Amino acid sequence: xxxxxxxxxxxxxxxxxxxxxxxxxxxxxxxxxxxxxxxxxxxxxxxxxxxxxxxxxxxxxxxxxxxxxxxxxxxxxxxxxxxxxxxxxxxxxxxxxxxxxxxxxxxxxxxxxxxxxxxxxxxxxxxxxxxxxxxxxxxxxxxxxxxxxxxxxxxxxxxxxxxxxxxxxxxxxxxxxxxxxxxxxxxxxxxxxxxxxxxxxxxxxxxxxxxxxxxxxxxxxxxxxxxxx
Amino acid sequence: xxxxxxxxxxxxxxxxxxxxxxxxxxxxxxxxxxxxxxxxxxxxxxxxxxxxxxxxxxxxxxxxxxxxxxxxxxxxxxxxxxxxxxxxxxxxxxxxxxxxxxxxxxxxxxxxxxxxxxxxxxxxxxxxxxxxxxxxxxxxxxxxxxxxxxxxxxxxxxxxxxxxxxxxxxxxxxxxxxxxxxxxxxxxxxxxxxxxxxxxxxxxxxxxxxxxxxxxxxxxxxxxxxxxxxxxxxxxxxxxxxxxxxxxxxxxxxxxxxxxxxxxxxxxxxxxxxxxxxxxxxxxxxxxxxxxxxxxxxxxx
Amino acid sequence: xxxxxxxxxxxxxxxxxxxxxxxxxxxxxxxxxxxxxxxxxxxxxxxxxxxxxxxxxxxxxxxxxxxxxxxxxxxxxxxxxxxxxxxxxxxxxxxxxxxxxxxxxxxxxxxxxxxxxxxxxxxxxxxxxxxxxxxxxxxxxxxxxxxxxxxxxxxxxxxxxxxxxxxxxxxxxxxxxxxxxxxxxxxxxxxxxxxxxxxxxxxxxxxxxxxxxxxxxxxxxxxxxxxxxxxxxxxxx
Numbered sequence: 001x002x003x004x005x006x007x008x009x010x011x012x013x014x015x016x017x018x019x020x021x022x023x024x025x026x027x028x029x030x031x032x033x034x035x036x037x038x039x040x041x042x043x044x045x046x047x048x049x050x051x052x053x054x055x056x057x058x059x060x061x062x063x064x065x066x067x068x069x070x071x072x073x074x075x076x077x078x079x080x081x082x083x084x085x086x087x088x089x090x091x092x093x094x095x096x097x098x099x100x101x102x103x104x105x106x107x108x109x110x111x112x113x114x115x116x117x118x119x120x121x122x123x124x125x126x127x128x129x130x131x132x133x134x135x136x137x138x139x140x141x142x143x144x145x146x147x148x149x150x151x152x153x154x155x156x157x158x159x160x161x162x163x164x165x166x167x168x169x170x171x172x173x174x175x176x177x178x179x180x181x182x183x184x185x186x187x188x189x190x191x192x193x194x195x196x197x198x199x200x201x202x203x204x205x206x207x208x209x210x211x212x213x214x215x216x217x218x219x220x221x222x223x224x225x226x227x228x229x
Numbered sequence: 230x231x232x233x234x235x236x237x238x239x240x241x242x243x244x245x246x247x248x249x250x251x252x253x254x255x256x257x258x259x260x261x262x263x264x265x266x267x268x269x270x271x272x273x274x275x276x277x278x279x280x281x282x283x284x285x286x287x288x289x290x291x292x293x294x295x296x297x298x299x300x301x302x303x304x305x306x307x308x309x310x311x312x313x314x315x316x317x318x319x320x321x322x323x324x325x326x327x328x329x330x331x332x333x334x335x336x337x338x339x340x341x342x343x344x345x346x347x348x349x350x351x352x353x354x355x356x357x358x359x360x361x362x363x364x365x366x367x368x369x370x371x372x373x374x375x376x377x378x379x380x381x382x383x384x385x386x387x388x389x390x391x392x393x394x395x396x397x398x399x400x401x402x403x404x405x406x407x408x409x410x411x412x413x414x415x416x417x418x419x420x421x422x423x424x425x426x427x428x429x430x431x432x433x434x435x436x437x438x439x440x441x442x443x444x445x446x447x448x449x450x451x452x453x454x455x456x457x458x459x460x461x462x463x464x465x466x467x468x469x470x471x472x473x474x475x476x477x478x479x480x481x482x483x484x485x486x487x488x489x490x491x492x493x494x495x496x497x498x499x500x501x502x503x504x505x506x507x508x509x510x511x512x513x514x515x516x517x518x519x520x521x522x523x524x525x526x527x528x529x530x
Numbered sequence: 531x532x533x534x535x536x537x538x539x540x541x542x543x544x545x546x547x548x549x550x551x552x553x554x555x556x557x558x559x560x561x562x563x564x565x566x567x568x569x570x571x572x573x574x575x576x577x578x579x580x581x582x583x584x585x586x587x588x589x590x591x592x593x594x595x596x597x598x599x600x601x602x603x604x605x606x607x608x609x610x611x612x613x614x615x616x617x618x619x620x621x622x623x624x625x626x627x628x629x630x631x632x633x634x635x636x637x638x639x640x641x642x643x644x645x646x647x648x649x650x651x652x653x654x655x656x657x658x659x660x661x662x663x664x665x666x667x668x669x670x671x672x673x674x675x676x677x678x679x680x681x682x683x684x685x686x687x688x689x690x691x692x693x694x695x696x697x698x699x700x701x702x703x704x705x706x707x708x709x710x711x712x713x714x715x716x717x718x719x720x721x722x723x724x725x726x727x728x729x730x731x732x733x734x735x736x737x738x739x740x741x742x743x744x745x746x747x748x749x750x751x752x753x754x755x756x757x758x759x760x761x762x763x764x765x766x767x
Contacts, residue, residue, distance in 0.1 A: 182428075184428065
């Protein structure tokens with residue numbers, strides 16, 4: 001219990017400490033998670049909309065696959081990505097193991113199904129109706145797609161926020177492919193895991209609180225952005 | 230507050246037991262069958278009937294766990310005494326912290342100074358030396374800093390070579406016993422390693438060995454973890470046998486005054502067993518079959 | 531302004547025939563009411579006319595050609611439960627003009643004019659998702675006629691809305707018909723409404739058009755006993 005109280009105090013100290021290492025950890029966390037969420041969105045939104053509005057063979061299988069992928073354990077994703085990019089792996093020649101790039105790739109794999117699944121769900125419900133309306137008003141394919149995105153923006157937004165939440169809070173994947181290297185690939189979650197291992201619970205809680213606080217700020221920003229439409 | 234913590238602990242232990250039951254159920258022909266008769270023999274031959282609580286929570290370091298020593302000797306202890314040992318493998322820092330918080334019954338760690346402080350502060354009853362292993366410096370097969378040629382038995386000279394060549398080096402960076410050992414060596418050299426060649430991983434020994442292998446770098450490791458993983462690694466020992474590289478393990482029973490959930494009788498029994506001829510012999514034999522050599526040298530007084 | 535020719539049109543759902551029309555023509559600038567009991571195939575027919583369902587066999591010709599993007603551009607349909615875009619009433623009505631690349635000034639002028647005409651200025655800037663049923667249906671109608679389609683299909687547009695809104699809707703439809711002379715097809719349950727609005731009425735029963743004629747003739751002197759039964763029943767109710 002004292003650790004939690006200490007954590008509150010340390011969290012405030014941390015934020016105002018101007019300690020370069022802490023800021024690097026925080027900024028890297030935000031950068032990696034935002035980058036992976038953004039790139040995932042580019043794939044996930046069109047896929048979610050297409051699966052939600054089109055009928056094709058094996059559609060049910062595809063949907064089940066997406067839903068399953070939504071609950072992929074980060075460690076497994078981390079491990080698989082690691083095996084691909086490791087020195088002996090097929091993409092070892094890229095030399096990206098233990099870099100932020102590797103962390104972003106692993107998180108894209110984690111986040112894309114989440115955004116896809118949520119967008120698919122919204123599209124399944126309303127997509128048919130929106131498409132029908134677009135057709136009767138004379139919209140072409142591109143205009144229909146834009147209309148779908150615009151009308152489903154709340155679902156898309158929910159997907160992005162959930163995806164970002166997953167990215168910033170997961171530790172398994174970034175730990176394995178990033179390696180938690182100090183000043184290079186250490187992010188908030190891997191720092192927390194490490195501090196826990198070292199028995200420094202108060203500091204772990206402090207970083208956890210900073211993480212929570214940042215998630216709140218970023219979610220608020222996204223929310224405002226979405227409301228201001 | 231102690232009450233809450235020990236409640237959390239007992240819930241954890243309860244869940245662990247539940248999980249064990251599940252594991253047992255899922256493999257009825259393998260696990261369940263030998264377990265049942267083992268329990269029976271225990272109840273007949275039990276030499277210490279006064280111990281009611283049959284579970285002991287051992288907090289130890291990941292390097293001990295990774296070596297496989299505990300998997301080899303703990304079943305024998307359980308057969309001898311009927312006490313199940315739950316192993317929580319964490320960093321030395323957290324292992325000691327768990328002791329301080331009363332979340333473990335007994336500690337098996339390797340950071341002498343911290344252990345002595347731990348006992349001096351009243352968190353533990355007494356520290357016993359139980360065994361030692363040694364550290365080695367690993368490097369890539371092509372050994373770019375030429376350590377093996379120039380400093381096969383001199384760890385300070387070896388690290389200096391790595392430093393001067395800025396060869397990739399992966400540090401545990403996690404406040405573990407191994408990390409403390411490494412830092413004390415840099416200290417002795419009066420060097421402060423930094424830069425892109427020096428990666429502080431903040432992870433377990435096993436993970437650090439994998440990373441070192443990936444980065445084709447050097448790292449300081451305990452011999453046990455290295456031997457247990459060496460077939461998967463393109464790394465070789467470049468420096469060994471320096472007196473500075475010996476690593477003493479201590480065993481400490483957590484002070485039972487902390488809370489009423491601490492299983493002091495079982496902790497005492499475990500320590501006695503580890504220090505007994507039988508325990509010491511088992512420790513010494515471990516690894517001979519697989520690696521052709523002992524991983525730990527017993528040295529109880 | 532558009533004529534439609536139906537040839538040997540059928541529609542099957544799960545091997546069950548729900549629609550079968552051998553030959554039927556809707557002349558340019560006709561105002562056709564489609565009536566009939568539930569399950570007669572009215573909705574299926576208009577959905578096919580609107581290009582939202584594909585026939586199982588046969589064809590529909592729009593001025594001698596099959597459905598195509600340019601034809602979609604000049605026709606539209608209003609549903610019983612309209613989908614309004616998650617934006618203001620103004621933007622909803624302006625949407626068809628925006629995708630037709632009209633300049634913003636012209637859009638402004640046209641939309642505002644129609645909004646005033648329909649008496650919905652008070653909700654102009656309201657979010658369309660917060661409207662009542664009657665208001666929503668008026669917005670959907672405005673959005674349909676704003677681009678002056680050559681063919682307007684209405685599928686029970688005034689079911690379940692208040693009498694005042696029905697009146698505004700009928701006035702608007704009528705005015706649009708007088709000014710632009712489009713072809714209008716309306717599915718309705720309301721015989722009085724059909725009489726008020728339509729020039730011709732087609733009575734459907736079990737997937738077929740069983741009677742077709744001038745609306746006053748149909749309502750007062752139906753020749754088919756099914757039509758007669760239906761009309762009398764509806765009027766009594």
